[in-house]
Amino acid sequence: MTMIKAACVRAGVAVAALLVAGCGTEHVAAGGVGPGTPSRSVTVAPTPSGPLDFPCPGESPTAAPTRSASGTDPAPVDKYAENNGFKMPIPLHGQPRCDGLEAAKRVEGALEALRKKGNYQAESAKSALAALGYAPEKVQVFQNPTGVNFLIDASRMCLEGSMDKASTKADAFGGYPDHSGCDVPRGGH
Template sequence: MTTIRTRRGRLGIPALVALAVLAAGCGTRHVGTTAQDAGAGTPTTAATLAQGKPVDFPCPGETPTPTPTRTADPTAAPTLPPDHYAENHGFKVPLPLRGRSRCDGLAAAQRLKEALEPLRMGNDYTPESTRGRLAGLGYPAERTNVYAVSRTAVRFLVEAPGMCLTGTMIPDSTQVEAFDGYPDHRGCDEPRGGH
């Protein structure tokens, strides 16, 4: 007669040890225990983690804008059918930065504006001058794309750590926006193609 042996006893012990380590929380990061989480006068990340996404809060130097409330108008015209063009091109809409990253993006955009303002005031709209200013801020040439739109307009795109910065310098103003990539890919370049 053949006896079938089982290893139930040997295999069960390593599994129980692994389960005990996981249950103990080994390697778990506790919110608010690092120097970065504890300071800067910003809310802790507990609220962020509870909701599963970063919470926006006023950034330094920013005044909060009240969220407009919408009330239904009984005399309003019926709603229009969905805009399929916008629906089909939603992959080209940049993702916004949220939470602390949003504040970092606003600060980076302000630094770019201040660095480019002397060029705008001096009517210097060359890609070379703009690229030089961006390099002076620490953005390497291989992570920047600068091109002339016209004799008096320059567009730029910078792939910065943790964000994308895009903007235009024209005679009236320098505009810079920070964003978090695109829905279909995390790069800073606008996706091509369509759905």
């Protein structure tokens, strides 16, 4: 009886050893170091799954917004935000963010010249934006009581903003989820 017990214990230990060992699998550390290769110290930096922002030219190092390590933006906290998420512009990150900041500065500069002259007309704003190289059919300018609002489909990004007696503002973004244009989508789910 003790011989059968000892055989069962040995068999159990052997099965446990095989399970722990991985049944013939070869474990290789990061950098390809494994059995039969000379050992070396390899440090592998974790890579985030989303793009990280960096300071753009003319920006201070602390001015660049950062993304979470997971590369995702925080989830909406309420049903209204969740149901209207399709209307939220997609932010630009990395080099496209820098390109967007540069384009917004050029647009602001062109419209600021009109603002200083007191010219708040939609046609003048559209001409100034077209002079920057934007196709006239891709530029929408809307007259409002105090100035103009504009929206530009610049193919790689969208630019929107306003010009009035107080200021000239322009922002760049990457479009909208589930929508191919730069205008705010209508409808939803």
